[in-house]
Amino acid sequence: MTQTLVLPADAKAIDTCTAELAVAFQRQIDAATVKIYRETMSDVPLWAIQEAALTLRRKGGAFFPTAPEWHRVAEQLIQDRTREALASRPATDVLHECDGCRDTGWCDVERDGRQVCIPCSCRPTNHAYQRMTKSSRKSQNEEL
Numbered sequence: 001m002t003q004t005l006v007l008p009a010d011a012k013a014i015d016t017c018t019a020e021l022a023v024a025f026q027r028q029i030d031a032a033t034v035k036i037y038r039e040t041m042s043d044v045p046l047w048a049i050q051e052a053a054l055t056l057r058r059k060g061g062a063f064f065p066t067a068p069e070w071h072r073v074a075e076q077l078i079q080d081r082t083r084e085a086l087a088s089r090p091a092t093d094v095l096h097e098c099d100g101c102r103d104t105g106w107c108d109v110e111r112d113g114r115q116v117c118i119p120c121s122c123r124p125t126n127h128a129y130q131r132m133t134k135s136s137r138k139s140q141n142e143e144l
């Protein structure tokens with residue numbers, strides 16, 4: 001029994017990528033090869049499959065890219081994109097449990113005309129603060 005992991009439209013798109021790779025590398029491929037490549041790539045999002053195929057075509061080489069090679073390039077693209085997405089996420093997207101101290105446990109307040117840092121009143125109830133201090137305490141202990 002063969003389980004189809006991809007939508008029919010995606011399967012067709014993967015097959016197209018495989019055919020294009022074959023053209024780019026000047027190879028004759030048979031239906032069995034197309035099927036194996038489709039199955040190998042079926043757990044990867046289509047955009048990554050297509051970008052990886054293009055990357056491999058541009059990279060070139062003496063040999064037609066193997067299915068695992070194509071899969072590896074696609075996974076690398078997904079990792080890169082995830083990292084970029086996380087890095088480019090604006091800081092304002094981060095939600096703080098406490099807006100007063102932004103979960104640092106310290107508040108800037110004005111006392112007698114000066115800015116001073118005081119412990120925030122949220123400390124006993126702020127989970128983000130407690131988690132942070134617990135983990136920093138833990139890593140300090142590990143360093144000792």
Ligand SMILES: [Zn+2]
Nearest residue numbers: 098101120122
């Ligand atoms: Zn606070």
